[in-house]
């Protein structure tokens with residue numbers, strides 16, 4: 637058992653940008669972690685990514701080798717969802733698609749102990765829709781980590797109308813055990829951060845497309861003029877353009893606000909498979 641939450645074993649489903657980061661955060665906090673991807677290779681790749689990030693920290697003198705070894709020893713990987721049976725908490729981090737997530741939480745519900753908590757890392761989807769796909773809606777909530785999960789201090793704790801206060805308190809203790817600060821948010825598209833951030837990112841695309849400044853200069857302007865650590869195009873490429881498109885579509889569907897109507901240039905890049913850092917090219921070019 638690690639920390640104050642009383643949780644022992646945590647299952648992470650999904651091996652993308654967020655899954656890999658969250659596995660590292662949770663294992664570093666002292667929990668046993670099992671990561672599940674759809675393929676053995678995908679699951680093993682998460683462990684390889686965490687291993688190489690920790691090796692860099694050891695090289696830079698930020699971490700002892702023994703600590704890195706201990707973190708890696710706490711991580712197991714699988715392609716079988718059934719292997720998550722012994723987890724007290726399962727956090728899904730798969731593609732931002734309601735049907736995929738609904739199916740997944742339904743399967744988790746059948747596998748996990750009835751007392752276990754199921755959480756979602758969704759950015760915008762209605763958590764209540766996932767809660768009611770299980771037999772334990774009082775133990776389903778959102779735990780919205782930010783990208784990169786290893787560096788960003790915040791986790792939004794999302795309370796669907798179905799959740800029990802005891803579940804929220806438990807996941808807040810878990811997030812604190814992971815070294816994160818939490819903000820409780822209502823189950824509304826975009827919660828706090830993305831409801832404010834994504835209309836801004838969408839507006840940056842429109843601004844550059846109108847020729848006000850190049851993408852690179854828009855980024856320089858927002859770094860230098862607002863002291864933001866990254867410009868909007870750097871951030872869009874870090875998030876992933878496919879994920880950005882899905883988030884804007886959900887925000888627009890729920891709010892009707894034209895500021896979240898995805899810019900056509902975003903759609904074009906996604907159609908071309910230019911998804912950002914994860915494919916080497918998005919709004920900007922990225923070296924390997």
Ligand SMILES: NC(=O)c1ccc[n+]([C@@H]2O[C@H](COP(=O)([O-])OP(=O)(O)OC[C@H]3O[C@@H](n4cnc5c(N)ncnc54)[C@H](O)[C@@H]3O)[C@@H](O)[C@H]2O)c1
Pocket residue numbers: 650651652653654655673674678729730731732733736757758759760780781782783874875876879914
């Ligand atoms: N990228 C971000 O900045 C960010 C930040 C916070 C939250 N999120 C949320 O985290 C979740 C994952 O985002 P990501 O950026 O890690 O995405 P990603 O594209 O890096 O990874 C998506 C994962 O989903 C899996 N997947 C794809 N299709 C699937 C299917 N049909 N069935 C099961 N699994 C499938 C992929 O194999 C991969 O493991 C999404 O809900 C996203 O909204 C993303």
